Amino acid sequence: MQSSRQTLVDEIECVEAPPLDSVFDNCSHVASDRGWTLGIRTQENTGKKDARFFFSLRTDRFKRSSTISVPHRYELNTWAHVAATYNGKQMLLYLNGERVARSSQQSGALHSPFMASCRTLILGGDSSEDGHHFRGHLALLAIWNAALPQEKLQRAFLRKVEDREATMVLSARFSRLEQQWVTFKDGAYPLVESFQVPEPPVFSPLVPPLCGQTVCDNVELISYYNSHWPLRNEKVVRYRVVNIHDDEGLHPTVSQEQIAHQHRVLSGAFGRYNITWQLSVHKVQSSLLRHRVVLMNCEPSKIGNEYCDPECEHPLTGYDGGDCRRLGRCYDWVRRDGVCNMECNNMLDNFDDGDCCNPRVTNVKKTCFDPESPHR
Numbered sequence: 001m002q003s004s005r006q007t008l009v010d011e012i013e014c015v016e017a018p019p020l021d022s023v024f025d026n027c028s029h030v031a032s033d034r035g036w037t038l039g040i041r042t043q044e045n046t047g048k049k050d051a052r053f054f055f056s057l058r059t060d061r062f063k064r065s066s067t068i069s070v071p072h073r074y075e076l077n078t079w080a081h082v083a084a085t086y087n088g089k090q091m092l093l094y095l096n097g098e099r100v101a102r103s104s105q106q107s108g109a110l111h112s113p114f115m116a117s118c119r120t121l122i123l124g125g126d127s128s129e130d131g132h133h134f135r136g137h138l139a140l141l142a143i144w145n146a147a148l149p150q151e152k153l154q155r156a157f158l159r160k161v162e163d164r165e166a167t168m169v170l171s172a173r174f175s176r177l178e179q180q181w182v183t184f185k186d187g188a189y190p191l192v193e194s195f196q197v198p199e200p201p202v203f204s205p206l207v208p209p210l211c212g213q214t215v216c217d218n219v220e221l222i223s224y225y226n227s228h229w230p231l232r233n234e235k236v237v238r239y240r241v242v243n244i245h246d247d248e249g250l251h252p253t254v255s256q257e258q259i260a261h262q263h264r265v266l267s268g269a270f271g272r273y274n275i276t277w278q279l280s281v282h283k284v285q286s287s288l289l290r291h292r293v294v295l296m297n298c299e300p301s302k303i304g305n306e307y308c309d310p311e312c313e314h315p316l317t318g319y320d321g322g323d324c325r326r327l328g329r330c331y332d333w334v335r336r337d338g339v340c341n342m343e344c345n346n347m348l349d350n351f352d353d354g355d356c357c358n359p360r361v362t363n364v365k366k367t368c369f370d371p372e373s374p375h376r
Helices: 113-118 155-159 219-227 256-273 315-321
Strands: 006-016 019-025 035-042 051-058 066-069 079-086 091-095 098-103 119-123 135-144 168-172 235-245 275-285
Touching: 035 079, 051 079, 051 091, 066 091, 066 098, 113 119, 235 256, 256 275
Parallel strands: 235 275
Antiparallel strands: 006 079, 006 135, 019 035, 019 119, 035 051, 051 066, 079 091, 091 098, 135 168
16 A cells, blocks of 8 residues: 555544544554544543544654644534545545645655554544543545545545545445454444434425525525535436527537537536536527527516516517617607507507518517517
8 A cells, every 4th residue: 555645534423522543653662643543632632622523644754743623613413524635745634525624744655665564543543541432423434545636525426336446445334343343442342333314304395586596596405405415416417508500500609619618617617516517419400590589587478568677678679678668759640650660669559550560561570579479
């Protein structure tokens, strides 16, 4: 096992706060902090106040260890996903997939090759004589012979056996405890329990907030998605880009370069949340559609409904069918005179008595805003 790069991951539920697991030097005649420790400890010298997850490491070349901690207290009786990495230059600590601490105080290999046999892995405590023992549940322990990047330190990745890389040196779920582990101090094995993780509450009904458009704008839903790890398992979102060309297949609405750029941006933004986007492009050849404009959230029923809808206030809708404009003076003698008079092109004046939606007297693509007209 290479000694300069390492990743260790624990999935735990805490009751009391000593070290979770550690690798220490068992060849020294005196107590030594060479190696690494991942666990929980208080920020004070005595007592049990303000206990936090920490990662401590000391290489053979350094005289003292370096420690990084989570910036807040751990939550009692709550499952946590804790990971730590060391790449020979930098220590990193992660909690529930988010990086919470780092340090560059240590460097080089953890230990020299001839000292490898002097390193012992202890789970649920440390080598001290003070009786430091972990109280709580431990569901998973994984160790890699490489410093994994943050995007791979996700629970969905760890749960997939087929995704294990060649650099994984240990993956323990404790189903065969007595065959794989030996006791260190009191000769007793910990109790193995099986229990179901409680299902998250269901928000019902799921409705968009008053200031949003979809349920994804619901702050409560987003907050729960971010805080509850099972919801963040790997997902694939399939989406289709409908690209409209003219009748000859030329002049697309968006270019292939624009589509590719959008796909890269989406993949980069959502990749850290285990969401992968699967793109398909559908080509439509229609000059009629190519010269139309799609306005988001402007429903046809909103145009000309005698109320100014801001999402429809656009020149191509006649400023919401005239609802968002100060009405000009429309004289009776200019209505239905065979000319589309824009001052009369509104719901109140019946869209110039139909002249503005008559394809024989005007370009209805630019002037017809009557929601009841087939030419709009």
